[in-house]
Amino acid sequence: MDTRSAPGSDPTTRRAERVAAIDTWRRLLVFQRRSMNELDDELRAERGLDLEEYDVLLHLTEAGRDGLRMGEIADRALLARSSCTRVVDRLERGGLVERAHEPQDRRMVRVLLTADGRAAQRRAAAVHVRGIERRFSSRLSPEDLVDLRRVLTRLEES
Numbered sequence: 001m002d003t004r005s006a007p008g009s010d011p012t013t014r015r016a017e018r019v020a021a022i023d024t025w026r027r028l029l030v031f032q033r034r035s036m037n038e039l040d041d042e043l044r045a046e047r048g049l050d051l052e053e054y055d056v057l058l059h060l061t062e063a064g065r066d067g068l069r070m071g072e073i074a075d076r077a078l079l080a081r082s083s084c085t086r087v088v089d090r091l092e093r094g095g096l097v098e099r100a101h102e103p104q105d106r107r108m109v110r111v112l113l114t115a116d117g118r119a120a121q122r123r124a125a126a127v128h129v130r131g132i133e134r135r136f137s138s139r140l141s142p143e144d145l146v147d148l149r150r151v152l153t154r155l156e157e158s
Contacts, residue, residue, distance in 0.1 A: 043124055046127045049120065049124050056087050056091060056098065059073060059077055060111060061129075066112075067100070067113065068091060068109065068111055070085065070088065070109060088111055096120050099111055100112055
């Protein structure tokens with residue numbers, strides 16, 4: 001259901017709705033930035049991984065044994081290609097991932113999770129989930145979560 005004012009509604013109402021929308025957007029960004037910074041700090045302090053590294057490990061865990069191509073990692077982790085390369089380089093130096101050339105096209109590289117990478121992701125997941133619960137899900141009712149998911153899904157689809 002579209003809850004915006006109909007065309008021709010009074011200018012005061014339209015202005016108040018715009019102000020409310022901008023304020024809501026700002027609050028969403030502030031919450032997101034603060035939460036991401038806090039989650040990153042916790043992961044670094046407790047597991048020696050930053051949030052981008054954890055995110056890449058998570059996507060590789062979800063991908064299974066075949067791993068992912070660099071472009072797939074960048075797309076799933078919402079990273080620029082150059083940032084993705086730097087993150088994977090750090091993880092590779094730490095022994096958490098390895099690169100393997102595709103047999104059918106040696107120019108293509110897959111990134112595979114090592115046993116150490118899988119273990120690091122599992123340990124970091126506990127910290128990450130605890131942080132999400134503390135900052136987010138414990139502050140919302142089950143109904144709030146359903147509503148928020150519905151709204152965010154609609155925004156993603158548009």
